[in-house]
Amino acid sequence: MKKKVTNIMIVGVGGQGSLLASKLLGRLLVDEGYDVKVSEVHGMSQRGGSVVTYVRFGEKVTSPIIDLGEADFIVSFEKLEGARYAPWLAREGRVIVNTQEIDPMPVITGAASYPSDILEKLAAKGASIDAFDALALAEEAGSSKAVNIALLGRLARYLDIPYEKWTEAIAKTVAEKFVSINEKAFSLGYQSE
Amino acid sequence: MKKLMIGNEAVARGLFEGGCRFVSSYPGTPSTEITEFAAKNDAMTCEWAPNEKVACEAAFGASLAGVRSACAMKHVGLNVAADPLFTLSYTGVNAGMVICVADDPAMHSSQNEQDSRHYAIAAKVPMLEPADSAEALDFARRAYALSEEFDTVVLLRMCTRIAHSQSIVEPGEPLPLFDKPYIKNPEKYIMMPAFAKKRHPIVEERTERLTAFAETCDFNREELVAGAKIGVIASGTAYQYVKEAVGERVSILKLGLVNPLPVERIRRFAASVERLVVCEELDPVLETHCRALGLSVEGKSLFSLIGEFSQSVVAKALGGEVHEGYSLDEAVPVRPPVRCAGCPRRGLYCSLAKNKVTVIGDIGCYTLGAQAPLFAVDTTLCMGASVSGLHGFNKAVENRDAGKTAAVIGDSTFMHSGITGLVNISYNASNSTVIILDNSITGMTGHQQNPTTGYNIKGDPAAKVDLETLCRAVGIERVRVVDPYDLEACDRVLKEELAYPGPSVIISRRPCVLLKYVKTAPPLTVDPDRCRTCKACMKLGCPALSIRDGKAKIDATLCVGCGVCEQLCRFDAIQNRSADKKEAL
Structure with a gap:
């Protein structure tokens, strides 16, 4: 029997801070004794484009990427991006999505409009979706930059890793003066409705 | 550890x-x-x-x-x-x-x-x-x-x-x-x-x-599965996909030394299985080697010559598990990479587009100027090709299109291989205008220093190539410097140099807005009462600008106050609040 590998996609808009989220997650999973692969594409896509990071962990991970229908979790920093990667979501998978909207260029130029009810449509097809205003939680915690940690807080509810291990990883990953803000953002994300 | x-x-x-x-x-x-x-x-x-x-x-x-x-x-x-x-x-x-x-x-x-x-x-x-x-x-x-x-x-x-x-x-x-x-x-x-x-x-x-x-050698290794009928030869990332998709039921010859390739080792591996398959991204290099050995092998009949593979690609070809996700009934608007708000190339590209210049482009962030809505670039080939390509374009038609053509090249790319092209323009005398987009860094690859920045890889001060002196030294007499945030100057200098019957260089100089030392201005705002929705500002393709509720709107979190859109607005709808405050004081 094949050993189960857990697949997490972290998606968003270039510049939103997904790098720190994948760094924290990767470090935590290594410390927990898992085999881990974290994969992302650098370069052109950084500049305001759609960005994806694949995080895979388990007893043994081979492929560095997550294929269609394989993501157990899609953690999205932006609403539209949460929907964009629906084809990658496993049938039993879950989308954890910040409801913030950032217009892509076709919307800015007027060639397309921002599809406002896209998450509802995805949910209507049977997908599990945790949509919440992570930006508001981050601001409540003290910094809009803590969106990534608020999202990880929500993710943490579904992973078999003790709460204190997450807070330890936060302390190890973020700069000292931001630890308390990020711990609060994590807690708010963890408890969010 | x-x-x-x-x-x-x-x-x-x-x-x-x-x-x-x-x-x-x-x-x-x-x-x-x-x-x-x-x-x-x-x-x-x-x-x-x-x-x-x-x-x-x-x-x-x-x-x-x-x-x-x-x-x-x-x-x-x-x-x-x-x-x-x-x-x-x-x-x-x-x-x-x-x-x-x-x-x-x-x-x-x-x-x-x-x-x-x-x-x-x-x-x-x-x-x-x-x-x-x-x-x-x-x-x-x-x-x-x-x-x-x-x-x-x-x-x-x-x-x-x-x-x-x-x-x-x-x-x-x-x-x-x-x-x-x-x-x-x-x-x-x-x-x-x-x-x-x-x-x-x-x-x-x-x-x-x-x-x-x-x-x-142990750079190469056999991973044999008892009773496996299929044997796959793979290396690099393709090996990982094979391992994931069908690793439990195929034997694998995993190559770490991909040139030169073993002969007897491959023959032995082939003899141990009923069906020999090569899984390799891009060209059929391993497959061709197997064929040269006279082996019966499948490779590009199963796998594409184009693009990346994945575990599903391998699973589809060799009978593994393929998963299906969710599909939406409507198209999700694409989100391509964009040039940053305040990118110092935008102003000059605006002039190029306005003057309908045929632009021979080069490799860098500025290649993105080829996209909507500016469509300012006509061709991009390889590093340095803008300068040499422009020369050929102009010489071949006996300068017929001179005055309507220009090359654009970044500072780092100019150092890489643009300077030799400029020597050629000078030496073989074409009526060419070369625009060096000097943003004081190698931008596309993520801010590396180069010989024009005055710093080395460690960030320590280093000798700095003086672009103006360099261009003059190869025989270009007309070297102009403009600030790309000044649209009027860009337009005037561009027109003058395009009209000049001989080689010239325009250096469009302003550091990349993402550089830490660059101080940005407060964000601009739109006065909705003055905005007539003429959409002149939208021609810039600035990600901070959008039309909301029928009026132009500036995203204050993205805007760096470069002022280029402000210069395009004929109705004074785009305003610099801090400037107003200064005047009030």
Whole structure:
């Protein structure tokens, strides 16, 4: 029997801070004794484009990427991006999505409009979706930059890793003066409705 | 201690552990971080060279002097360094030398999808290909022993998914250093015909010895599954996909040394299975080798020549599990990369578009100016091609289109290979206008220093190429400098230089807005009462601008107050609040 590998996609808009989220997650999973692969594409896509990071962990991970229908979790920093990667979501998978909207260029130029009810449509097809205003939680915690940690807080509810291990990883990953803000953002994300 | 590292960091660590003490490279995605991580280690002398040919030759010089060396480049960079590579094969090395070359299947950030393995075959040098970060470290470390034992430069082939994927590595202790002084040896190191003729047989004999090495070395390994009917030959990232999709029921010959390829080992592997399959991204290099051995093999009949593979691609071809996700009934608007708000290229591109100039483009962030809504670039070929291409364009039609054409090239790309094109414009006298988009950094690859910035790879002050003086020195008499945030100046200078009957250079100078030292202005705002929705500002393609509720709107979190849109607005609807405040005071 094949050993189960857990697949997490972290998606968003270039510049939103997904790098720190994948760094924290990767470090935590290594410390927990898992085999881990974290994969992302650098370069052109950084500049305001759609960005994806694949995080895979388990007893043994081979492929560095997550294929269609394989993501157990899609953690999205932006609403539209949460929907964009629906084809990658496993049938039993879950989308954890910040409801913030950032217009892509076709919307800015007027060639397309921002599809406002896209998450509802995805949910209507049977997908599990945790949509919440992570930006508001981050601001409540003290910094809009803590969106990534608020999202990880929500993710943490579904992973078999003790709460204190997450807070330890936060302390190890973020700069000292931001630890308390990020711990609060994590807690708010963890408890969010 | 176990650590997550991207493949490129692991290569840098492996080079260091293997005794590398000199690295010279030119940045290029997905290879850049090899040299950036190496530069963090003070034990190694690391440099950004003006281009890959210079980097490769500098690394050869270090090897000759007795210091283990390396250079790193992207796949197309090896085209630039191909000249030294082919003759390096003849001279061999003194201390070991490694050329890291990173391919980009699926072209995440490249202009073509070439397969670097052809270079290893053509230049007759060994090539290693790791399949994860642990192997990247191990292969880079062991490449030096291979280089010295066989007296050859070694190519280390990366690809995007290995270079930029983090996996677990355990860094080791560096190998002991040794002294290998340079000893004069004209017959080995001077490649003129009489000596090169003596070296060529040595190269062929070396390939025979390397092939024998490939038969037994542990860079290659068999992963046999009892009773498996299918045998797959794979390397690098393709190996990982095979392992994931069908690894439990196929035997695998995993190749780490991808040139030269073993013969008997492949024959034995083929004989152990009913069906021989090669799974390789890009070109059928392994497959062609198998066919040359007379083996019955499937490869490109199952797998594409184009793009990246994945576990599903392999599963579909070889009967593994394929998953299906959710599909939406409506199209999700695309989100392509955009030029940043406040990008100093935008103002000048606006002038080029307005004047309907045919623009011969180059490689860098400014290639993005080809996209909607400016569509300001007509062609992009390779590094430096804008300047030389413009010359040919203008000369071939006897300057018929002169006055309507220009080249655009960044500061780093101009140093890389634009200057030779400018020498050609001057020497062969074409009526050409070259625009150097000087943003004081190498932008696209993520802010590397270059010879025009005044800083070296460590951020320490360095000699600074003076672009104006350089252009004048090659014979260009008209060299103008403009601030691309000043639309009126851009337009005026562009018109004047296009009209001038002779070669000229316009330097559009303003640092990249993402540089930490760049101070930005407060965001601009739109007065909705004044906005007539003429959408003149929307022609810029600035991500901070959008139309909301029928009026232009500026996203204050993105706007850096560059003021270019303000200059385009005929109704004074775009305002600089801080300026108003100043006036009020």
